[in-house]
Amino acid sequence: MECLAPRIGGIEYRLRSLSLLGKPGLRASRVWQAGLQEYDELAGIGWDWQSLDSSTVKAPFAQAAVGPAPTDRGKQGTKRSILCDRRGIPLALVIEGANRHDMKLVSATLDAQSYERPEPTVHQPQNLCLDAGYDYDVVPTNCATRCNP
Secondary structure, three states: OOOOOOOOOHHHHHHHHOOOOOOOOHHHHHHHHHHHHHHHHHOOOOOOEEEEEEEEEEOOOOOOOOEEOOOOOOOEEEEEEEEEOOOOOEEEEEEEEOOOOHHHHHHHHHHOOOOOOOOOOOOOOOEEEOOHHHOOOHHHHHHHHHHOO
């Protein structure tokens, strides 16, 4: 089968033509949610210890969604903020421009969870591990309002 995809973004074009994406983001979200449900049934999501962190990656073919990376001499890049359970299984993902500070992505990342999180209890507490990039007064408040409704 000959690929008619443009040279940039070709994989997305091919996936759309094979109807694997459907509406942008919708099908991927459903697949992720189904995968989390199956994982929860087989092994159980490790809600007791979760971690949230971000990483900056280069984006040589950057478009409107990316910004200059402050740690890479202002080159274009993206930042991925990810929330994982205790075994490293991704529970939520947010992608922003590289110029966004880690602590500004906490709320969006916690809100991006597509699988319903159980309420923490005295016998089954839930902990969130963050590194020094999140050491700001607003972060504990944002976490508390989202994790203890």
